Amino acid sequence: MKILGIDVGGSAFKGAPVDTRTGKLLAERHRVKVDSPCPTAQGLAAAREIARHFNWRGPVGVGFPSVILGDRIGAVGNLGHNWENKNGAALFGRATGGRVRLANDADAAGLAEMKFGAGCGQQGSVLMLTFGTGIGSALFYRGRLFPNAELGHVPWRGKPFERFAAAAVRKRRGLSWHDWALRVNVYLGVMERLFSPELIIIGGGVSKKSDKWFKYLKTHARVVPARLRNDAGIVGAALAWEHAGG
Numbered sequence: 001m002k003i004l005g006i007d008v009g010g011s012a013f014k015g016a017p018v019d020t021r022t023g024k025l026l027a028e029r030h031r032v033k034v035d036s037p038c039p040t041a042q043g044l045a046a047a048r049e050i051a052r053h054f055n056w057r058g059p060v061g062v063g064f065p066s067v068i069l070g071d072r073i074g075a076v077g078n079l080g081h082n083w084e085n086k087n088g089a090a091l092f093g094r095a096t097g098g099r100v101r102l103a104n105d106a107d108a109a110g111l112a113e114m115k116f117g118a119g120c121g122q123q124g125s126v127l128m129l130t131f132g133t134g135i136g137s138a139l140f141y142r143g144r145l146f147p148n149a150e151l152g153h154v155p156w157r158g159k160p161f162e163r164f165a166a167a168a169v170r171k172r173r174g175l176s177w178h179d180w181a182l183r184v185n186v187y188l189g190v191m192e193r194l195f196s197p198e199l200i201i202i203g204g205g206v207s208k209k210s211d212k213w214f215k216y217l218k219t220h221a222r223v224v225p226a227r228l229r230n231d232a233g234i235v236g237a238a239l240a241w242e243h244a245g246g
């Protein structure tokens with residue numbers, strides 16, 4: 001199936017048509033910058049621009065950085081509370097002119113990695129973590145997703161862990177790769193204590209720079225970068241359409 005995948009991020013919306021049988025983008029991705037936090041009207045205009053760019057009229061899958069309950073947007077991490085409790089499928093449907101299904105952005109990226117990337121064929125427990133503005137997470141066991149695991153929100157020193165170890169924190173605080181990786185180690189230690197995953201897949205922009213910081217990680221589980229790199233979110237958003245029952 002050909003589905004327009006839209007990956008909603010804290011600083012930009014990115015999209016491309018995807019062939020869900022091969023996991024390949026059918027055109028170069030289109031990226032539209034947004035403010036942080038992102039007003040609803042601005043985000044919907046970004047989605048409209050992406051659909052227009054590809055002259056798209058077909059189905060649309062959206063990976064969105066919040067809890068997703070069917071068509072509804074639940075608790076939102078960093079994008080802005082203005083999005084909460086809205087019917088996301090209806091809003092994005094009007095904006096793009098297509099039928100829309102939503103999934104949590106990290107769940108979407110995880111689906112893509114399990115089908116086409118680093119998790120392909122993995123039957124045990126797999127934890128996908130995306131490091132960006134926040135920390136996204138997706139848990140798999142025997143290839144099946146446990147949806148909406150918000151593991152970036154596990155508390156650490158009175159705050160969500162993502163405020164301590166997200167990729168954005170490295171930039172904001174001017175941390176070296178080493179010092180930031182030590183924070184990620186603390187986080188991965190807690191994740192391992194809770195879930196004992198056999199494989200940890202790391203996504204987000206920092207997964208492209210794994211040579212700079214993976215060497216500092218100390219885990220029992222094997223840790224690998226996402227193989228689809230930055231495309232995992234877009235491919236996953238398209239897969240989310242099928243996953244949600246399309």
Ligand code: BGC
Pocket residue numbers: 064065066067075076077078104105106107130132133134135136137150152162
């Ligand atoms: C949100 C998650 C999201 C993650 C990565 C968190 O702040 O709560 O839903 O998956 O950021 O975007």
